[in-house]
Every structure is written in C-alpha cells, then in structure tokens.
Amino acid sequence: DAGITQSPRHKVTETGTPVTLRCHQTENHRYMYWYRQDPGHGLRLIHYSYGVKDTDKGEVSDGYSVSRSKTEDFLLTLESATSSQTSVYFCAISESSSPLHFGNGTRLTVT
Amino acid sequence: EDQVTQSPEALRLQEGESSSLNCSYTVSGLRGLFWYRQDPGKGPEFLFTLYSAGEEKEKERLKATLTKKESFLHITAPKPEDSATYLCAVRASGGYQKVTFGIGTKLQVIP
Numbered sequence: 001d002a003g004i005t006q007s008p009r010h011k012v013t014e015t016g017t018p019v020t021l022r023c024h025q026t027e028n029h030r031y032m033y034w035y036r037q038d039p040g041h042g043l044r045l046i047h048y049s050y051g052v053k054d055t056d057k058g059e060v061s062d063g064y065s066v067s068r069s070k071t072e073d074f075l076l077t078l079e080s081a082t083s084s085q086t087s088v089y090f091c092a093i094s095e096s097s098s099p100l101h102f103g104n105g106t107r108l109t110v111t
Numbered sequence: 112e113d114q115v116t117q118s119p120e121a122l123r124l125q126e127g128e129s130s131s132l133n134c135s136y137t138v139s140g141l142r143g144l145f146w147y148r149q150d151p152g153k154g155p156e157f158l159f160t161l162y163s164a165g166e167e168k169e170k171e172r173l174k175a176t177l178t179k180k181e182s183f184l185h186i187t188a189p190k191p192e193d194s195a196t197y198l199c200a201v202r203a204s205g206g207y208q209k210v211t212f213g214i215g216t217k218l219q220v221i222p
Contacts, residue, residue, distance in 0.1 A: 099160050
C-alpha cells in the first residue's frame, strides 16, 4: 500500500453534518491527492497538494476543502455532507512525475 | 479536455484463454500512461508506466503496449487470480496532478 493509511475505512453520516477524512503517508512524498470513485465515472480528482500548506482544486472540488499542515497528513473535509457525496474516497501520493500510489479508501455513506 | 476510454467494460475469460484490454486516449501532451489493477474493496495497485509509442512492459502474464492513440493490456493464459478491474490513466502536460482515469475493465477469469 506504499505506506498510505486512510481513516476511517467506513463512515455513515447524516446530511448536513461535517465530515473529515484523513490520509497519512510514511513515504515523504511531495504530492498528495484526494479522489472519489463512483460507478460509471471512474476516479475523479477532488483536491491535491504539492507541499505543506500548498493545495489546489481538482475537477470536482465543490463542497470539499482540504488541509495539509504536515508532509505526512492530508485531510479532506465535507463541511456539510450531502447525499451526492456518498462515494468511495481514495488518497494517493506521488513524487513529481512518478505514478500515483493509492490507499485502500474510505467508504462514505451520507443518509 | 483529456479523455480515456476503456473497452470492453467487462470481460469473462476461461482460465488459459488469452485476450487484450483496450485503452484509447486523447491528451494534450502525454507525460505517461499508467495501468492499475483494482481488487474489490481495495485501492488501485500500480502495474506499469508507458511513456512513448512503441514501448512495452511485462509482468508475469501481463504485457502493456502503447501507440500514439491507444494502449493494450495483453493477458496471456490468465488464471482466476487475475480477476480484477484494470484501470488505465494518462498524465498530461501542464502539471503532475493532471491524471485522467478511465472507468476500467472488469475481468473475470473462470476456472
């Protein structure tokens, strides 16, 4: 798993509640990413980070925010969860032009 | 806009029956084409990177090839343990974060 831990692995929450997903890496890679995976859509980039406190939006960033205060940790926050955010969320890491390596995901259900 | 199309969506093979998966792509300046394997409940696992037309990579029963418009993942004499979803992705010029994924091909190998 390239030293990537995602927590929690599963979460059920109610519409309107805040949710934070955590990604921790032990590889000291510069780039970290959050993707969501939904049937019929494949993996879509939510946000990414290119260094501590350096983040930017991906293609499906609405309703999500991120923070990276340490090289090893990248947090994804849903400020007010909606049913459309029910998905499987994957964290990935890379070094510059190297391939992305993924964690095992967090399955989030918003009821 | 970068696009990745994989075919077929699903493939069922008898053990030992060789076949190929296709990945067609359009990208603004290819900076790498990646193949991943994804098992249920797990994150994508990196298999290969291809950078230029004519390049080939092999790993056990898998061989990936690349042309200017598509890539093939050839599976020779597959075994049931090769059953998984295979994802193709391309990285475009303009930033290491610009990685676009296909929806994948779900492969089932029957004993």
